Amino acid sequence: MAVAAFYYRYEAVNGKQGGNTVSESDMAVHGHGAALMEASPFAIPSRKLTMWLFIISDAVTFGALLFGYGYLRTASPDWPTPFKFNPSILNVMIMTFVLITSSLTILGAVDSAKAGDKAKASRFLWSTILLGVIFAGLHIREWFGLIDGGVRLFQNPWGSPLFGATFFSITGLHLLHVIGGVVAIAVVARKFARGSLTASHVETTGLYWHFVDLVWMFVVPLVYLLNLSR
């Protein structure tokens, strides 16, 4: 019914009557429908709203994981505190610096893309990718350090085996987001340079990348700083 009403309005606007003037695919191809559509209630493109909704749902996922981690930590009398300043906390500080800096470079990419400066936007996007790869490398180095110390998904030599499960789950999911973000930014950077994607796509990808940064701000204090080895 909605399509029929839309079609009727299309015909009325274009002054066509008689029923055999235009198909629905014509409407899609020629894009005349945009003028007839109801305006977005939030005045943002639908892809940006979709990304916001994804971010909110993902925030709940990470929230549930962090609350679950807090539950297990509180309920376990022998929770380990394995993180020494060197190498773990030092590594985490560098990772935080890298990730926050990458948020700044993606802001530059979005701004350059909106200004139509493709070369500059590409430079910022590839800088972000480089920083993301550095972050992932440091993250994996941190993992290998713990694995060498005997920590596994369901065991650790210092106490509750749940530590390994929560640590690798939370940081692993975050690392998966970082890797996914790096791949997404690489695809967007390439397609934007070719002209098949727009500044709006860069902005939406940037939104996701900021969220990855945001989650890290909560992972660091809860997972690392509350488990310091003194």
Place this chain on the structure above:
Amino acid sequence: MAGSAKSGNVIAKYLPIYFVLLGIAGLEVFLAYRDFSIRSLLAILLGLAVCGGVLAVMYFMHLAQERRSLFLTLIPALIFVLVMLNMIWTDSFRLLHLRPFAH
């Protein structure tokens, strides 16, 4: 962002937020090595993380520049769900202190 006359200004515009976020991260590490009880430290670190998160969402993600209706649609619902997740804590403490084999 909409008002960007030319590319490149945005880095300078958001540099203060960037440094505040780095400062918060550094402050968290500094405070983590002070002698606070675990509950106080948790409250302090979470408070600082929330401050950093709000800055990132409002400025880096530009939610402050969007329509208020978007903010009101997304954020209160998120906060409600996250607050509701707090109902697990009593059971967590019960497990630690009230189980038969607790010492």
